[in-house]
Amino acid sequence: MASHLTVETLLSLTPFQPDGSDAVTSASRDFLLSCIKSQPAIHRVFFPSFEPPPLLKLVEYRTFPIDALSTAFIAEAISKLKDPYNFYRIINKAVVEDQLKEVYESLHWKKLGFHLYTTLYPDVVRETSTNIRLRDFMGADGHIWAEKLASHVMDPRWLRSIHQGIVRGRYTEDLYNRDMNALFVKLHLLDPQSVIPVYQFLLNQKELATRNYLGGRLEWSLIKTDIERAENKSKTPLTASRLSLTSDIDLHYGVDVEDFIVTECRAMGLWNGTRPDNYKIMKARDRCVLM
Incomplete structure (x- = not known):
């Protein structure tokens, strides 16, 4: 496998699908939903047959209010379902909305998103024809691949091709920011110390915008059947x-x-x-x- 690893393959690895969606963001949102389902008080009542994923032990919530999000998310689903027993009528919808908005718009949401995203990225992102994953570049040689990748993107020829694409309308500002953020994720996973020098170098070339790796609010309808069953x-x-x-x-x-x-x-x-x-x-x- 090692002989098939090249900096070109490393650079080409992308989480973005032909339709523009991010496979890792989708996986991260599904994983967060699994985290919510695994919360003890919620699991017992609404998801008793759900098997928590093995990766759950790798999640570090730190200051993220997972209990608050989980409870408010379940309450939102209850409030949106017009059940025959009027459970939806006993939920304070305005407070639920305020609680969820506070979480979804917080820095904690972005930090957890990056944590989940980088946890799943190494195995989700792969080259389709060879099945090479980012994880194959990680490990003892990770810092070496980070150096090679950094040298490649800081090469004037590579930068010139990017800027020409933008000027000629073949490459948009949004796509540029999207791809540069994907680049920083790779560098972070290969060697965290390599991110800042590359970020500062590219920032001098063009303004960059950070992204929200989890996207917007979770969709309550995904747990509709489970709520109704309970x-x-x-x-x-x-x-x-x-x-x-x-x-x-x-x-x-x-x-x-x-x-x-x-x-x-x-x-x-x-x-x-x-x-x-x-x-x-x-x-x-x-x-x-x-x-």
Whole structure:
């Protein structure tokens, strides 16, 4: 494999798909959703069969408010679903929106995004024809490849080709910033000390803009089915099995969801103090039909 590694291949490795989407950003967002699903209080109620990914142990949240994001994200999904038990009515939607906006627009969001992005990048990004990954350049020789890559992009000929592309309209400012940020990610993963010199050099050539590696807010509809399943889960009294077929039975739906709202959501001010209409009576005649 080592004989197939070249600086040209290293430079060509890209997370960007033909449609312009970023494969690593997509993977990072999916991974963050897995992190949310794995939070103990949330996993137990909404995702009991979900298996946390092995990479979860590599995540360093540090000051990122993962508990706050997770709870607010679940509350958002509950508030957007018009369920028959009125769980959506007991969520304080305005507070949920404020909490999520605070997270999504924070520096913490960008820092976590970069952390997840660089965690997944080495194995997600690969050269399609040879299957060479960025990880193949990392390791003991990582700093050597970083030096080679830095020398290549600081070569006047390479810079001239980039600038000519911009001047002639074949290469836009947005694409330039996108690709330069991708370059910095490679250098960071190969040898973190190589980033600043290259960044400062390129900054002297042209203004650069940093990016948000996680993108915008998470899409609550991705967990719609899981929320509905938890809300529709019914519980009967422990004595139900001993009741005769002529007895009515009390049913409570989404008991664990209600408990989540009045504990986890309440602690963040996301519960408005009301209760859902999740208590039903199953008539004896209906029990007979079901049985």
